[in-house]
Amino acid sequence: MSTLTSNYLAPTGREEAWRFTPLARVGGLLDASTDLASVNSIKLSKSYADVKLSHKSAADLPAISASDDLATIRAREFLKEVTHIEIAANSSISEPVVLERTNLTGAAQASRTLISCGVNSHSTIILQNTGDAILADEIEFDLAPGSNLTFISLQEWGAKAVHLGRQHAVISKDATFNSIVVTVGGSLVRLLPTVEYSGPGSSADLQGLYFATDGQHLEHRLHVDHNVPNAKSRVNYKGALAGDKAHTVWIGDVYIRANAEGTDTYELNRNLLLSDGARADSVPNLEIETGEIVGAGHASTTGRFDDEQLFYLSSRGIPAEVARRLVIRGFFAEIIGKIKSEDIENRLMERIDSELAKVGA
Amino acid sequence: MSTLDIKGLQVSVATENGFTEILRGVDLTIKSGETHAIMGPNGSGKSTLAYSIAGHPKYTITGGSVTLDGVDVLAMSVDERAKAGLFLAMQYPVEVPGVSVTNFLRTAATAIRGEAPKVRTWVGEVKEAMAALHMDTNFAERSVNEGFSGGEKKRHEILQLELLKPKFAILDETDSGLDVDALRIVSEGVNRVKANSDLGIMLITHYTRILRYIKPDFVHVFAAGKIVEEGGPELADKLEEKGYAEYTTA
Numbered sequence: 001m002s003t004l005t006s007n008y009l010a011p012t013g014r015e016e017a018w019r020f021t022p023l024a025r026v027g028g029l030l031d032a033s034t035d036l037a038s039v040n041s042i043k044l045s046k047s048y049a050d051v052k053l054s055h056k057s058a059a060d061l062p063a064i065s066a067s068d069d070l071a072t073i074r075a076r077e078f079l080k081e082v083t084h085i086e087i088a089a090n091s092s093i094s095e096p097v098v099l100e101r102t103n104l105t106g107a108a109q110a111s112r113t114l115i116s117c118g119v120n121s122h123s124t125i126i127l128q129n130t131g132d133a134i135l136a137d138e139i140e141f142d143l144a145p146g147s148n149l150t151f152i153s154l155q156e157w158g159a160k161a162v163h164l165g166r167q168h169a170v171i172s173k174d175a176t177f178n179s180i181v182v183t184v185g186g187s188l189v190r191l192l193p194t195v196e197y198s199g200p201g202s203s204a205d206l207q208g209l210y211f212a213t214d215g216q217h218l219e220h221r222l223h224v225d226h227n228v229p230n231a232k233s234r235v236n237y238k239g240a241l242a243g244d245k246a247h248t249v250w251i252g253d254v255y256i257r258a259n260a261e262g263t264d265t266y267e268l269n270r271n272l273l274l275s276d277g278a279r280a281d282s283v284p285n286l287e288i289e290t291g292e293i294v295g296a297g298h299a300s301t302t303g304r305f306d307d308e309q310l311f312y313l314s315s316r317g318i319p320a321e322v323a324r325r326l327v328i329r330g331f332f333a334e335i336i337g338k339i340k341s342e343d344i345e346n347r348l349m350e351r352i353d354s355e356l357a358k359v360g361a
Numbered sequence: 362m363s364t365l366d367i368k369g370l371q372v373s374v375a376t377e378n379g380f381t382e383i384l385r386g387v388d389l390t391i392k393s394g395e396t397h398a399i400m401g402p403n404g405s406g407k408s409t410l411a412y413s414i415a416g417h418p419k420y421t422i423t424g425g426s427v428t429l430d431g432v433d434v435l436a437m438s439v440d441e442r443a444k445a446g447l448f449l450a451m452q453y454p455v456e457v458p459g460v461s462v463t464n465f466l467r468t469a470a471t472a473i474r475g476e477a478p479k480v481r482t483w484v485g486e487v488k489e490a491m492a493a494l495h496m497d498t499n500f501a502e503r504s505v506n507e508g509f510s511g512g513e514k515k516r517h518e519i520l521q522l523e524l525l526k527p528k529f530a531i532l533d534e535t536d537s538g539l540d541v542d543a544l545r546i547v548s549e550g551v552n553r554v555k556a557n558s559d560l561g562i563m564l565i566t567h568y569t570r571i572l573r574y575i576k577p578d579f580v581h582v583f584a585a586g587k588i589v590e591e592g593g594p595e596l597a598d599k600l601e602e603k604g605y606a607e608y609t610t611a
Contacts, residue, residue, distance in 0.1 A: 303458070307418060312455035312505075313465075315415050316521060317443035317472035326468055330459030330504070 011070060018070075020249040020281055022217055025188045027134040027162040028108040029071055036078040036136060041111035042085075042127070045098040050091035050121075055081045061114060064140050064170055069192055071164035075110035075136040082112045085125075089118030089144065096124040096152070096341070104133035106160075112138045117147040117175070124150040126344075129185075132158040137165040143175040145199065150178040152339055155218075156351065157186035166192040171231070173199025180338055181208035181237075183218045184351055194223040200230040200262075207236050209335040211328075212278070213355045214243035221251040222267070226260040235267035238335055240328055240352075241278035243359030252284040256296060264294035271302040272331050274324065275359070325353055363430050363446065363528045365391045365561060371424035372406075372413045383409045385586035386425065389563075391529060396555070396562040398572060398597060401583030402605040407565045408452065410583075411533040415449040416442050429528070444473055446528030450518040450535050457505040462517065463487070465505045466524055473525050490523040494550050511538035519550040526554070529561040536571035548574030569601040584608040 010030050011018040028034035044053050058079040067073065087093065117123065121144070143149055149169075157163060163186050169177040183189050195204045210218045224233045239248045252267045271280035284298040305327050313323035329349060336345050372384035383406045391397050401407050413420045414427055416439040427434040429445055437445060457465065466487060471477045478486070491500065494516045506514055515535055522530055532551065536544055552575060554560050564575060572594070580596040581588045582605070589608050590596065 308455045309457050311415075311417055311439060312451070312457065313469075314439035315443055315449055315451075316465075316469035316525065317440050318468055319440050319472065322468065322472070326460050326464065327457060330457075330461065330464065333459065 017221075020219060020247075021190055022188065025162065025217070026164065029134060029136045029162065029164050030074065034108050036074060036108050036110035037105070038078055038080040039103045039109045039111050040081055040083050041101050041103055041109065041133075041135065041137065042083050042099050042113050043102045045100050048093060048095075048097050050088040050093055051097050051123075052086045052088075054084050056084050058082050058112070063112070063138070064114065064142055065168050065196065067138075067166060067168070069166055071136045071190070072138050072166045072192075075112060075138050078110045079112050082114060085113065085115045087115070087117045087121045087123045087147075087149070090120050091118065092122040093124070096126045099125060099127045101129055101131060101133065104131050104135065106132050106134060108134050108136075110136045112140075114140050114142060115149070115151075116142045117144055117149045119144040120146040122148045124152070126152040127154065129153070129155050129157055129163065132160040134162045135164070137163065139165070139167045141167070141169040141177060143169060143171045143177055145173045145175060148176045150180070152180045153182070153191075154344070154348075155181075155183035155185055155189050155191070156348075157189065159185070159187060161186040161189075163189045163191070165190070166194065168192070168194045168196070169204065171195065171197050171199075171202040171204060174201040175199075176203045176205075178205045179207065180335065181206075181220065182336075182339075182348060183208070183210040183220070184348060184355075186216065186218070188217045190219040190221070192221045192223065194225075195233065196225040197228040197231045200228055202228070203232040205234045207335050207338055209237070209332050210239040210248055211352050211355070212239070212241045212246040212248050213359045215245045217247045217249075219249035221249070221253075223253040224255070224265065224267075226254065226256040226263045226265065229260055230262035231260070232264040233267075234265070236335070237269045238271070238331060239269075239280060240272040240274060240331060241280055242274035242356055244277040246278040247281075248279075249281045250283070252298060254286050254296070254298070256286075256288045256290060256293060258289040261290055261292040262294055263290075263296065265296045267298045269300045272328070273302065273304045274328070274356075321357070324356060328352060328356070363393045363561065365447075365529045366428045367414070367425070369425035370410070370413065370427060371422070372409055373421045373423050374409070374419060375421070380421065382423070383586055384413065387587055389581065389588065391561045391563060393528065393561045394555070394559045395579065396564060396575060396577045397579045397581060398577035399563060399565045399581050399583050400567070400569075400597065400600055402609055403567065405583045406586040407583050408533055411449055411531045411563070411565055414442075414531060415439065415447065440472065443525075443527070448522055448525060448527035448530045450515075450522060450530060450532045452534040452537060454506045454514045454518055456507045458507050460505050461502055462505055463501040466521065469521065470524055486524065490520055493523070493553065494520055495546050496520065512540065512543040515539060515543065515547050516550075519547050523550060523554050526558055527560070529563070530554070531563045531565065533565045534567065535564075536566055536568065544571060545574060551575055569597050572597050582608055
């Protein structure tokens with residue numbers, strides 16, 4: 001029994017951070033009476049030159065960032081081992097490094113991974129999340145000066161999966177972090193793509209798409225902490241919803257601290273409701289402590305695929321189901337195109353098409 | 362040779378106070394190659410006629426029939442009507458964010474023709490049609506009708522007419538919101554399609570201006586939900602001079 005759990009108060013749902021989440025469905029991940037099993041849940045799909053994966057004791061590889069997220073705090077508390085993935089300094093990895101999940105049992109588990117990108121390294125990493133895990137998962141990214149990482153996180157979970165995750169990047173001088181988060185699977189996914197900077201000239205581009213159908217709860221809570229001067233961030237998340245009780249939540253917090261002069265930030269969230277009974281919450285927050293910035297803005301829109309659009313497309317001979325597919329593909333094309341993989345694009349769109357067909361939308 | 366036959370068409374629309382009858386028995390027959398101008402004051406039901414034939418769900422058919430070469434159009438879904446050869450150029454084309462004009466046109470052409478157009482000839486076909494309508498090539502990459510000016514929306518409707526090659530086109534107030542140059546370009550597009558395909562046209566308009574460019578064979582005056590007078594092109598000249606007063610003060 002850990003020190004934390006002895007004093008631990010599970011969230012009630014009244015907390016700002018948990019007010020949207022269906023806590024009854026988190027599968028024990030936040031329950032004081034449930035211990036989380038420590039698991040090394042990430043493996044390389046094959047070996048790659050200049051990429052090293054090792055397991056270290058949690059004590060030897062502590063977290064590089066602070067977190068007040070309860071799922072993360074609980075995961076850290078129970079962890080015995082951490083997975084460490086290192087991209088060699090000055091390496092340029094030509095093909096995407098594909099990571100897969102492993103050792104997931106369906107019981108409440110905790111996993112932590114540190115991805116360290118060496119000085120001036122250049123890489124793309126794709127994480128494929130599949131199966132029916134119940135997982136509190138933390139992934140930290142330590143981007144050394146001048147490094148460039150594109151991290152693609154594909155939540156293609158099974159229908160029962162519960163995923164409470166944090167993906168936090170610490171971006172140092174002149175480093176670039178590109179994140180593409182795609183969430184189409186799982187019963188409940190609550191992901192925290194978050195960013196802080198440790199040197200000027202650094203940049204983060206956070207892109208995401210989510211697609212929720214019947215009863216799915218997909219929540220993305222972004223946080224960009226502009227804590228250094230002259231850093232840049234872009235956030236663009238797009239979501240579509242279809243079917244009864246599909247629920248998505250997007251929170252976009254951008255914090256520009258007093259010392260963060262020269263900050264350039266813009267965040268955008270767009271949602272497309274494809275049927276009645278679905279609900280999209282979208283909450284952009286911009287907190288600015290200095291006026292000496294290049295730019296700061298945000299926008300949030302939620303629209304319907306309405307009868308007039310359907311009529312217009314149908315009146316040109318396009319059958320209703322093709323019309324819906326066309327609209328969704330078009331809506332997601334901007335994000336999905338950035339993955340730069342036709343195989344993944346087709347796989348994701350096929351999944352979206354088949355789930356649309358299931359809910360009869 | 363095809364025939365679009367409208368007989369005794371009665372149409373209602375649901376309102377807060379129950380159903381309101383808008384069309385009160387419309388009779389109209391259009392054959393291939395014919396241009397029929399439907400002229401009438403605002404609120405007379407001209408657009409309801411157009412949308413009812415195209416199958417807009419807002420309208421309930423309460424009587425009469427619409428057939429295309431003897432086949433019941435009213436029994437068809439909206440997309441089936443388009444496949445059967447009907448085309449509605451809308452007064453207010455709908456924005457479809459995220460769907461590019463290119464993708465939209467190709468999907469529509471695939472649906473109408475029953476097979477995907479061959480890439481090589483298709484690209485040329487679209488380019489040529491766009492050039493004829495004085496449309497910039499970057500137009501193809503924009504989202505359907507999103508942020509289009511009034512003139513761009515109408516050109517885009519006529520572009521579809523050119524590419525989808527229907528048997529009958531219903532042009533609903535295509536002239537509204539167009540300046541003289543755009544009106545000429547759009548009208549030339551309609552005339553070009555007609556010359557190439559023996560298109561039958563139902564041209565709905567409030568003003569006679571467009572009739573200088575698209576010559577009607579028949580003119581029908583529409584008032585209070587039905588056709589109240591019919592004639593040749595000379596009837597339009599009378600309307601130009603005297604307006605609709607005599608039809609609305611009954």
